[in-house]
Amino acid sequence: MSATATGVKIVQPSEGREGFIGTIGVRFLIEGAEAGERFSLVEHPMSPRALAAPLHLHTREDEYSFVLEGRMGALLGDEVVEAGPGDLVFKPRNQWHTFWNAGDAPCRILEIISPAGFERFFQELVELGGAGQADPGEFARLRERYGVEMKPETVPELLERFGLRMGEPIPGGWQAS
Numbered sequence: 001m002s003a004t005a006t007g008v009k010i011v012q013p014s015e016g017r018e019g020f021i022g023t024i025g026v027r028f029l030i031e032g033a034e035a036g037e038r039f040s041l042v043e044h045p046m047s048p049r050a051l052a053a054p055l056h057l058h059t060r061e062d063e064y065s066f067v068l069e070g071r072m073g074a075l076l077g078d079e080v081v082e083a084g085p086g087d088l089v090f091k092p093r094n095q096w097h098t099f100w101n102a103g104d105a106p107c108r109i110l111e112i113i114s115p116a117g118f119e120r121f122f123q124e125l126v127e128l129g130g131a132g133q134a135d136p137g138e139f140a141r142l143r144e145r146y147g148v149e150m151k152p153e154t155v156p157e158l159l160e161r162f163g164l165r166m167g168e169p170i171p172g173g174w175q176a177s
Contacts, residue, residue, distance in 0.1 A: 009034065016043075024052045024132025028123070030117025035076075037093040040119040042111045046070070047102035050167025055098050055132075055154040059147035061118050061162055063091040063111055065099065070107025074099040083164060100164050121146040133167075 011029050018027040030041040036120045048051060052109035055075070066070060067083045074081050074089050083089050090111050113119060124142055129132035134142070143150060158164060 007034075017123075019123075019126030020169045021125045021132055022132045022134075025049055025169060026122045026126065027117060029110075031119055032126050035116060037116045039112055039114040040116040042113070042119055042122060043068075044111055045170045046072075046107045046109075047167045047176070048101055048104045048106065048171050049164050050101045050107075051155065051162075051164040052099045052101075053159055053168070054150050054152045055096050055158070056148055056150040057096050058084045058091075058118065059149070060093060061113050061115055062093050063113055063118075065089040065091065067108040068108040068110060070101060070105055071103035072099055072107055072109055075101035075158075079111070096151075098158060100158075100162060102162070106170055118146060118148075121148065 009030065010167050016027045016029055019028070024047075025043075025045040027043040029043060030039070032038075032040045034042045044052065053092070065074070065083070065088070067085050067087050067089075068084060072087075072089065074083070074091070074097060076091060077095055083087060089099070091099075121142065123138075125131060125134065128138055128142070131139065135145075151162060159166075
């Protein structure tokens, strides 16, 4: 289904391209081209206690995480927050951050990315087989192209500090339980 920046688009729960980026899922709801590159919208289903990513920062876009289901934890700079259904967490560009499923049940968030463009990073990462399967050189070039900096060495400490694990795909994870 496609729409222009001024068209109508309805995405049903069983629709939208989806994939796994190595630790969490991604479902593409509104891509930048459909919104005049002003924003994009993806959904991230996360398995219980899943770490989404190492500590990282975006140099080009802000992210807004709206929790649909479950509990999302986040480290924003030095501040640790936890959010539940209906809560919105702002992750501004140029701030080191990460996020995770803070509960023992699946968590689903809507991720608003502004301006658009970073949704293409997720698509390319899916095509590379996810962060853990990607060739390290290809993954480094991908991060550079999209202006994202990562500290992979933070993963062991994040896993231990917050009682997390590397996530796994959730079949149909974008559908409410």
